[in-house]
Amino acid sequence: MNDILYVGKHSVTYRVPRHEHDSWEFIYCTDGSGELQFDDGTLPYAAGSIAIIPPFVPHANFSTVGFTNIHINMSDMTLHLRRPIIISDDGNKSVLSVFTGVFFQYYENPDQREALLSAYGTLIAAYLLAYHKTSSLSAVVQQIENDIIRNYADPGYALDEYLHTLPYSYDYLRKLFQKEIGMTPHKYLTDKRLQTAASMLCSAYNDGNITQVAHLCGFRESLYFSRMFKKKYGVSPSFYYAERVRSLKPHPDSDSMKIMMDSPDE
Numbered sequence: 001m002n003d004i005l006y007v008g009k010h011s012v013t014y015r016v017p018r019h020e021h022d023s024w025e026f027i028y029c030t031d032g033s034g035e036l037q038f039d040d041g042t043l044p045y046a047a048g049s050i051a052i053i054p055p056f057v058p059h060a061n062f063s064t065v066g067f068t069n070i071h072i073n074m075s076d077m078t079l080h081l082r083r084p085i086i087i088s089d090d091g092n093k094s095v096l097s098v099f100t101g102v103f104f105q106y107y108e109n110p111d112q113r114e115a116l117l118s119a120y121g122t123l124i125a126a127y128l129l130a131y132h133k134t135s136s137l138s139a140v141v142q143q144i145e146n147d148i149i150r151n152y153a154d155p156g157y158a159l160d161e162y163l164h165t166l167p168y169s170y171d172y173l174r175k176l177f178q179k180e181i182g183m184t185p186h187k188y189l190t191d192k193r194l195q196t197a198a199s200m201l202c203s204a205y206n207d208g209n210i211t212q213v214a215h216l217c218g219f220r221e222s223l224y225f226s227r228m229f230k231k232k233y234g235v236s237p238s239f240y241y242a243e244r245v246r247s248l249k250p251h252p253d254s255d256s257m258k259i260m261m262d263s264p265d266e
Contacts, residue, residue, distance in 0.1 A: 001198045002121035006073040007106040013068070016061035023073045026124065027051040027061075028089075028099045030070060034063025038084060048089045048096075052128060054081055070099045078125050078195045082182040087131045095127050122199070140168060141180045148185065152192045155220045159189055193217045194232050197225070201241045208241045 005023055010016075012032070027036075033046040036053075037060040045051060045067075053059060061067070089095045098120065105116045144163070151157040163173050163185065177185045197217040201208070214225035214237075229237045 001076050001195065001202055002078060002118075002125045003075045004072060004102065004106070004117045004121045004124075005075055007103050008071050009103065010067065010069045010071070012066040013061075014063050014066050018058055018060040020056055020058045021053075021073055022055055023075045024055060024077045024079070025051075025053040025071060025073050026099075026128070027053070027069050027071045028096060030068045030096070032063055032065055032067035034061060034065070034067045036061055036084065036086075043084060043086050045086055048093070050087050050089060050095055050128070050131070051084060052079070052081060052087065053084045054079075057084055059084065070103055072099065072102060072124070074121060074124070076198075079128065080181050080183065080188065080191070087128070089131075095131065098123055098127060118202070138176065138180060140166065140173065141177050144173065144177055144185055145181065145188070148189050148192060152189055153196070153216060153218050155215060155218050157189075157218060159185055189218075190228060191232070193219060194229055197229060197237065198233065198240065201237060202244050208238065210237045210241075213237065 018037075027045075027050065029045050029047055029049045029051075031047050033044070035042045035044045036051055039058060043051065102117065102120045102124070105113055105120065143166075147162055148159065160170075163170055166173060168176075174184055177183075177188070181188060183191070194217070197213050197219075200213050200216065210226065211222040214222040217225070219225035219228075226237055229240070233240060235243070
């Protein structure tokens with residue numbers, strides 16, 4: 001859940017060739033300006049801009065004046081975007097402080113890296129969700145998303161009933177939501193519940209009670225929850241929890257904790 005795979009920096013650079021990743025990429029421009037080039041257009045950026053690029057989206061980076069950045073690759077993100085976007089940091093450069101902290105922990109603090117990077121991954125996801133401008137969503141889609149977020153943990157939440165209270169046809173709302181969010185309202189609801197469950201299973205405060213996790217995340221039946229969880233993550237909730245516990249146990253050989261530091265093409 002929101003796992004940090006790689007962190008890197010670019011010193012003054014003018015061009016990065018076309019490439020793609022099988023993970024999410026987040027690029028914080030620390031100085032300069034330029035444009036990210038995609039198959040269907042470009043996105044300009046400047047210092048303080050953060051690019052969010054979904055997996056398997058080919059892109060290149062070009063600048064006439066040069067740019068510097070910190071870039072982070074992450075997997076299993078709690079973001080629902082199909083297209084790259086650019087967002088801006090705030091006046092206090094809050095996001096920059098997080099990216100800088102991640103870079104330090106990744107390279108300079110190996111003893112505490114695993115636990116701290118996990119926390120940083122969750123924080124990055126929260127920041128990017130909060131800073132993502134919702135103006136690109138229509139009012140009704142934003143209304144539906146907000147209702148899902150408010151109620152997803154309630155096993156009695158009836159999404160269909162809510163959709164039928166809105167002054168639009170059910171099919172229209174379903175298609176509009178899928179067009180703007182990238183999935184149907186029901187898929188969004190299920191993903192939100194499963195992502196929360198995965199996060200809870202990774203929590204130090206969870207004892208592996210699958211039935212309790214299922215209920216707290218909005219699932220009426222633990223068997224249905226387990227089936228949907230395995231469909232999304234490839235393993236059962238109990239196995240997911242057991243692997244997380246195993247990964248947190250100290251290893252007798254500290255060399256086994258080393259992370260490959262070779263940089264992917266950026």
